[in-house]
Amino acid sequence: MSVQILGMIGHRLASETIAPAGPVFDRDYIRNIARAHEQAGFDRILVGYWSDQPDGFLVTALAGLATEHIGLLLAHRPGFVAPALAARKLATLDQLLDGRLALNVISGGSDAEQRKDGDFLAHDARYARTDEFLDIVKREWTSGVPFDYRGQYYQVENAFSAIKCRQKPHIPVFFSGASEAAVRVAGKQADVYMLWGESLDNTRELVERVRAEAAKQGRSIEFSVSFRPILGRTEEEAWARAGQILQAARARQAQDGDLDVALKPESVGARRLRNTVALGERVDKRLWTGIAGLVGGGHNSTALVGTAGQVADALLDYYDLGIRYLLVRGFDPLNDAVEYGRELLPLVRAGVATREGRQRQAS
Numbered sequence: 001m002s003v004q005i006l007g008m009i010g011h012r013l014a015s016e017t018i019a020p021a022g023p024v025f026d027r028d029y030i031r032n033i034a035r036a037h038e039q040a041g042f043d044r045i046l047v048g049y050w051s052d053q054p055d056g057f058l059v060t061a062l063a064g065l066a067t068e069h070i071g072l073l074l075a076h077r078p079g080f081v082a083p084a085l086a087a088r089k090l091a092t093l094d095q096l097l098d099g100r101l102a103l104n105v106i107s108g109g110s111d112a113e114q115r116k117d118g119d120f121l122a123h124d125a126r127y128a129r130t131d132e133f134l135d136i137v138k139r140e141w142t143s144g145v146p147f148d149y150r151g152q153y154y155q156v157e158n159a160f161s162a163i164k165c166r167q168k169p170h171i172p173v174f175f176s177g178a179s180e181a182a183v184r185v186a187g188k189q190a191d192v193y194m195l196w197g198e199s200l201d202n203t204r205e206l207v208e209r210v211r212a213e214a215a216k217q218g219r220s221i222e223f224s225v226s227f228r229p230i231l232g233r234t235e236e237e238a239w240a241r242a243g244q245i246l247q248a249a250r251a252r253q254a255q256d257g258d259l260d261v262a263l264k265p266e267s268v269g270a271r272r273l274r275n276t277v278a279l280g281e282r283v284d285k286r287l288w289t290g291i292a293g294l295v296g297g298g299h300n301s302t303a304l305v306g307t308a309g310q311v312a313d314a315l316l317d318y319y320d321l322g323i324r325y326l327l328v329r330g331f332d333p334l335n336d337a338v339e340y341g342r343e344l345l346p347l348v349r350a351g352v353a354t355r356e357g358r359q360r361q362a363s
Contacts, residue, residue, distance in 0.1 A: 034063035040341020044071035051116035078133035087140030099166035109267025141170035187213030197302040224325030273297030312347035
């Protein structure tokens with residue numbers, strides 16, 4: 001397959017460098033940032049999940065109804081909505097959005113974050129529950145007859161969903177989590193495995209590990225990697241801009257203290273990002289760890305810094321590892337999405353087209 005370029009939208013303007021502005025559910029902002037990504041040429045936009053923020057189903061619905069063709073990727077944590085009900089909600093949303101929905105399954109990397117929503121299961125148990133959740137959800141999406149299911153965490157009897165996904169056999173399932181428990185479930189259940197932006201060597205290692213686990217299940221799997229590109233007309237300008245972003249983030253942290261430094265301190269993904277931070281502020285020429293260090297590896301916070309051409313080349317290095325989904329979002333979310341559409345995305349797509357042309361000639 002060719003490359004798919006993903007963005008991410010929020011329910012109001014906010015980032016590590018921008019204090020939240022406007023109502024917590026800002027309908028105009030949601031519409032505007034969704035449309036900006038569509039007009040910029042993104043293939044899909046991610047709607048995240050937080051334990052204290054607006055419901056992602058409704059944010060996704062609003063963004064989808066404000067756009068025409070861009071895909072939506074809804075983050076969802078199993079454990080709070082029964083799987084049979086979740087399946088029907090997701091299938092209904094896929095029908096509403098004319099088959100543009102995908103599901104990003106997040107089992108939860110922070111005990112503290114999970115407990116805010118009333119979940120006290122331990123880390124590995126959450127992934128075991130996710131496995132059962134997806135077993136039931138997929139059967140709801142695909143079964144033409146009622147079925148029973150009895151697991152450790154979920155049981156259903158005579159379960160059946162009259163509404164099915166618009167997409168066949170069902171909506172794509174994206175998955176994240178770098179622990180052994182997560183990788184086992186990803187190998188069985190995921191269509192696309194999502195990574196935070198690490199060094200090329202570390203990314204290669206994790207891709208190979210997940211791919212091998214999927215092969216044990218007789219499955220193939222695609223991969224996504226997430227970065228925060230920082231562009232400049234020159235390399236020097238881009239690095240200067242990175243410094244300004246770090247300075248602004250530090251100032252906001254000092255003033256507000258709400259950058260979620262402890263969001264996922266115990267997750268394997270956060271530890272992997274902190275290990276990347278330990279390699280230095282600049283890794284593999286373009287990978288910048290300044291914000292990742294500031295937030296303790298708590299979310300996708302590594303950047304690629306340089307001119308649009310340099311950053312496109314760096315993203316293509318990950319494409320060459322077999323990664324076909326690239327998620328890019330900025331520290332000025334709406335304006336950066338517009339800039340990426342103008343400067344970065346065309347170069348990435350051109351680079352992929354060149355590679356595909358060479359492969360066709362070779363075969």
